[in-house]
Amino acid sequence: MLQEENIYNLIPREEVKPPxxxxxxxxxxxxxxxxxxxxxxxxxxxxQAKVPVPTTDNFLKKHSKEPKLPPREHVFAGEPFTYPDADxxxxxxxxxxxxxxxxxxxxxxxxxxxxxxxIMSVPKKPDKNFVDTRGGDKWPLDPSGLEPKFIHKKDFxxxxxxxxxxxxxxxRAQEEYEAYIAEHFRRGAMKQLSEAERQVILAGxxxxxxxxxxxxQGLSVVxxxxxxxxxxxxxxxxxxxxxxDIETIEKHKVIYIAN
Amino acid sequence: xxxxSPIANGDDPGSLQxxxxxxxxxxxxxxxxxxxxxxxxIYGLGDTVIIEDIGTQEQVLLSEHTNKVTTIAVSxxxxxxxxxxxxxxxxxxxxxxxxxAERVKHCKCSLHKVKIEALAFSxxxxxxxxxxxxxxxxxxxxxxxxxxxICGAPAQVLSAGSASCVVFANNRDDLFVxxxxxxxxxxxxxxxxxxIRPEEVSMGQLKRDIRCMQMSxxxxxxxxxxxxxxxxxxxxxxxxxxxxxxxxxxxxxxVTAMALLKNGEILVGAGDxxxxxxxxxxxxxxxxxxxxxxxxxxEVTSIALRGEGHQFFCGTSKSHIYQFNHSEFxxxxxxxAHYPAITDIEFPYGTSELFGTSSFQEICIWHRxxxxxxxxxxxxxxxxxxxxxxxxxxxxxxxxxxxSVRFFLPESGKFIFDIKQAxxxxxxxxxxxPDGMHVISGGGEGQVRVWKIKECYTNKGKTYTNELVGxxxxxxxxxxxxxxxxxxxxxxxxxxxxxxxxxxxxxxxRSQIIFANTQFNCVCFYHGQNQQPCQIIASGTDxxxxxxxxxxxxxxxxxxxxxxxxxxxxDITADGKYFVTGGADKLIKVWSxxxxxxxxxxxxxxxxxxxxKICPNSQYIVSVSEDGAIYIWSFPH
Numbered sequence: 001m002l003q004e005e006n007i008y009n010l011i012p013r014e015e016v017k018p019p020x021x022x023x024x025x026x027x028x029x030x031x032x033x034x035x036x037x038x039x040x041x042x043x044x045x046x047x048q049a050k051v052p053v054p055t056t057d058n059f060l061k062k063h064s065k066e067p068k069l070p071p072r073e074h075v076f077a078g079e080p081f082t083y084p085d086a087d088x089x090x091x092x093x094x095x096x097x098x099x100x101x102x103x104x105x106x107x108x109x110x111x112x113x114x115x116x117x118x119i120m121s122v123p124k125k126p127d128k129n130f131v132d133t134r135g136g137d138k139w140p141l142d143p144s145g146l147e148p149k150f151i152h153k154k155d156f157x158x159x160x161x162x163x164x165x166x167x168x169x170x171x172r173a174q175e176e177y178e179a180y181i182a183e184h185f186r187r188g189a190m191k192q193l194s195e196a197e198r199q200v201i202l203a204g205x206x207x208x209x210x211x212x213x214x215x216x217q218g219l220s221v222v223x224x225x226x227x228x229x230x231x232x233x234x235x236x237x238x239x240x241x242x243x244x245d246i247e248t249i250e251k252h253k254v255i256y257i258a259n
Numbered sequence: 260x261x262x263x264s265p266i267a268n269g270d271d272p273g274s275l276q277x278x279x280x281x282x283x284x285x286x287x288x289x290x291x292x293x294x295x296x297x298x299x300x301i302y303g304l305g306d307t308v309i310i311e312d313i314g315t316q317e318q319v320l321l322s323e324h325t326n327k328v329t330t331i332a333v334s335x336x337x338x339x340x341x342x343x344x345x346x347x348x349x350x351x352x353x354x355x356x357x358x359x360a361e362r363v364k365h366c367k368c369s370l371h372k373v374k375i376e377a378l379a380f381s382x383x384x385x386x387x388x389x390x391x392x393x394x395x396x397x398x399x400x401x402x403x404x405x406x407x408x409i410c411g412a413p414a415q416v417l418s419a420g421s422a423s424c425v426v427f428a429n430n431r432d433d434l435f436v437x438x439x440x441x442x443x444x445x446x447x448x449x450x451x452x453x454x455i456r457p458e459e460v461s462m463g464q465l466k467r468d469i470r471c472m473q474m475s476x477x478x479x480x481x482x483x484x485x486x487x488x489x490x491x492x493x494x495x496x497x498x499x500x501x502x503x504x505x506x507x508x509x510x511x512x513x514v515t516a517m518a519l520l521k522n523g524e525i526l527v528g529a530g531d532x533x534x535x536x537x538x539x540x541x542x543x544x545x546x547x548x549x550x551x552x553x554x555x556x557x558e559v560t561s562i563a564l565r566g567e568g569h570q571f572f573c574g575t576s577k578s579h580i581y582q583f584n585h586s587e588f589x590x591x592x593x594x595x596a597h598y599p600a601i602t603d604i605e606f607p608y609g610t611s612e613l614f615g616t617s618s619f620q621e622i623c624i625w626h627r628x629x630x631x632x633x634x635x636x637x638x639x640x641x642x643x644x645x646x647x648x649x650x651x652x653x654x655x656x657x658x659x660x661x662x663s664v665r666f667f668l669p670e671s672g673k674f675i676f677d678i679k680q681a682x683x684x685x686x687x688x689x690x691x692x693p694d695g696m697h698v699i700s701g702g703g704e705g706q707v708r709v710w711k712i713k714e715c716y717t718n719k720g721k722t723y724t725n726e727l728v729g730x731x732x733x734x735x736x737x738x739x740x741x742x743x744x745x746x747x748x749x750x751x752x753x754x755x756x757x758x759x760x761x762x763x764x765x766x767x768x769r770s771q772i773i774f775a776n777t778q779f780n781c782v783c784f785y786h787g788q789n790q791q792p793c794q795i796i797a798s799g800t801d802x803x804x805x806x807x808x809x810x811x812x813x814x815x816x817x818x819x820x821x822x823x824x825x826x827x828x829x830d831i832t833a834d835g836k837y838f839v840t841g842g843a844d845k846l847i848k849v850w851s852x853x854x855x856x857x858x859x860x861x862x863x864x865x866x867x868x869x870x871x872k873i874c875p876n877s878q879y880i881v882s883v884s885e886d887g888a889i890y891i892w893s894f895p896h
Contacts, residue, residue: 007652007669010633011612012626 193255202249209242275847275861275892279630280318282888283578283596287330291561291574295337303328305865305886308342319362320863323355334380341387343375354389356403366406371395379427379435388435390414393421398437400448400455410453415442426472436481438469445498460493462500473519482525484514490537490544504544505537518562528559534573549588553581578887595632597887604870604883607648611874614881616889617643622657627891636672644687649695656698658686664700676723678710688738692747699750701738707731707752729767733760740781744792751795753779759797761809771812777801781829800825818855828871837896841868841882849895859895
């Protein structure tokens with residue numbers, strides 16, 4: 001709320017107009033008038049009252065009214081003028097009065113040569129143009145893109161060489177990377193039992209079992225003492241263990257050995 | 260009501276000088292007329308006919324009627340004004356012819372009963388035709404010079420409805436037309452044989468209720484406006500209905516006012532507050548492009564041409580007067596007034612320049628010197644029963660019939676906040692404490708409640724909340740008036756149950772009670788020498804003004820406030836030497852407090868005075884009445 005409303009503001013007031021300020025008059029008015037008058041009065045007469053008499057040493061001199069050019073800085077007095085590219089220029093055409101070197105003169109008939117050259121020359125092909133409107137401007141056809149140019153290129157539609165090269169590089173990098181990863185895994189992985197080692201272990205285990213089985217078969221029929229019983233039980237347990245090991249190794253073709 | 264002596268007792272009192280009057284009865288059909296001298300407006304207000312200068316707004320009041328004026332007519336030359344009134348069933352209703360130049364009554368014609376419906380002067384000011392209302396049903400021709408009736412006749416056949424308008428020919432003194440619901444008659448006047456002869460206009464199958472009429476300049480046609488919203492063209496010579504229009508674009512809510520322009524166009528005012536022109540062309544009426552709908556103005560009940568019609572005035576049923584420029588068809592609202600009864604009047608603290616009034620739907624702020632409306636706050640369909648200005652002038656509090664107290668900003672009229680359901684029934688009285696922080700409201704059920712207003716600042720700006728701090732349940736009926744002391748520590752309430760109670764506003768208990776065999780309407784504090792509220796005066800329907808001691812509630816004195824009717828409004832000057840009362844006897848009386856005698860009487864109100872106030876610097880008295888009129892009187896002391 002900018003200004004709070006109040007009932008007393010509704011009372012219509014007579015608008016009191018502030019008295020107009022006095023009209024502006026410059027305080028320099030008098031001065032300006034005097035100055036203007038002063039400046040004028042000198043020319044209002046038949047000239048200045050007293051003109052200074054010209055002195056004898058202040059006579060009019062030759063070229064004194066010509067504009068004075070600034071001095072040329074890079075040109076030194078006495079040196080001949082040289083162009084800035086003088087060292088790159090070819091030697092001038094020999095003068096007609098110069099003597100030929102060693103008195104050698106060419107026998108070539110330039111006029112005939114030029115004529116023959118012109119006659120034999122292939123005529124210039126007309127420019128390929130197109131005209132945009134009837135009676136309109138003509139424009140070179142070649143850069144306009146109206147003529148099929150690129151489809152006639154030899155390698156049109158082929159993968160550009162740089163892309164082929166790049167793709168090859170990508171594939172090679174991928175392979176290298178995979179090889180590296182495989183190597184890395186291989187290095188960190190557990191040792192695998194080879195097929196031969198496995199067969200050896202298997203054969204060993206079976207031999208052991210055969211031997212224990214043979215002894216087992218040779219046990220007495222009656223197990224009447226504790227040592228007998230113990231022996232029989234031990235042998236049974238060993239055989240059982242061996243059977244279990246054989247089964248495990250036979251069951252799994254690939255066997256890793258934990259570190 | 261017969262003229263009565265306004266004096267209760269003692270010497271002959273002086274009369275109050277009326278300074279200005281705000282009011283306009285827009286319900287009279289054709290009740291706003293520009294006098295042929297083009298300088299004066301003539302309109303009715305209550306039982307008064309007012310002649311007002313358009314430029315200087317000087318008013319002359321012609322008040323001889325005994326009841327509401329129902330119709331006004333001005334003769335073609337402007338020499339006479341005629342006005343008709345209504346009255347009670349079975350009594351004679353007068354027509355008064357006024358002499359315009361001298362502004363006095365020319366004669367009184369009383370043959371009609373109950374109500375005068377319409378009036379028309381003959382073009383050479385010889386005769387006046389008066390049309391009685393529904394209960395009278397007669398039409399009478401009067402000779403203006405001899406002030407005698409020439410003849411009379413029933414206005415319509417028995418099978419037809421009642422006639423409601425009458426128009427005289429423009430060039431002949433012996434031809435006039437009356438019309439109404441299902442009746443349209445052309446009358447010829449035979450003065451020598453003292454007869455009027457009607458001829459029915461044949462309308463064929465058409466049935467219309469005609470409400471306004473205009474006769475063309477050459478008397479060949481009569482144009483009638485109907486409640487259906489169309490115009491009828493009637494050939495006077497052949498007495499035949501000729502054409503009707505405008506087809507398909509009739510005026511909504513009926514044609515309520517008409518005026519003929521010199522270029523043949525008809526200005527039409529409609530019930531939906533439209534003002535438009537209609538062209539009579541090729542035996543049909545066509546609406547032209549000139550049409551304007553007035554904003555919230557109610558029915559256009561009268562169109563008054565100023566001169567040829569380059570400028571005209573429109574009066575509406577909501578008491579607006581618009582001034583139209585015909586060429587641009589642009590309106591300016593030149594006058595507003597209350598159209599229903601005014602319920603309250605209040606001055607902002609310490610200023611006599613402004614005052615606020617409240618009535619049905621609206622609160623108005625007026626400028627006293629120019630009598631112009633400054634602001635209008637409208638709340639639809641509610642009645643504002645009381646208003647109060649805060650002393651710092653920051654807001655207006657108002658009591659409404661929907662049981663809420665509403666607060667408004669005074670300049671923009673914006674609604675700030677309200678106390679909803681402040682009472683069980685409507686809020687009938689309201690007062691603010693001097694600090695402006697408490698509102699004391701009185702309800703229709705008899706409770707007096709004190710509300711604390713709190714300001715708080717939120718991100719939306721300043722907002723207000725309210726809190727009920729006190730509730731005083733002693734009155735058994737409507738609280739009609741609340742007055743607070745200067746220190747804000749006590750207040751007095753007057754109620755219709757015949758009690759006045761002084762309350763302690765610190766403990767919210769009764770400190771004193773006064774019983775009387777009346778319904779109190781108004782109460783005032785009397786401040787003695789020590790500026791303490793030592794006495795109260797109160798009055799009500801028993802027409803007596805009672806003086807009571809605030810200390811012990813004992814009666815000091817009782818004086819007869821009015822001979823005939825109850826007292827509605829009362830106000831006392833700041834020094835307590837004089838007080839003013841106004842009541843249903845339509846009189847404003849200035850009393851000397853110490854003597855208890857009437858010193859001055861103000862006559863002029865047309866209906867019962869509802870409230871009266873003395874301005875804070877005791878220079879003016881403002882009184883308001885049931886007909887929506889606001890009178891400003893000069894205070895005699």
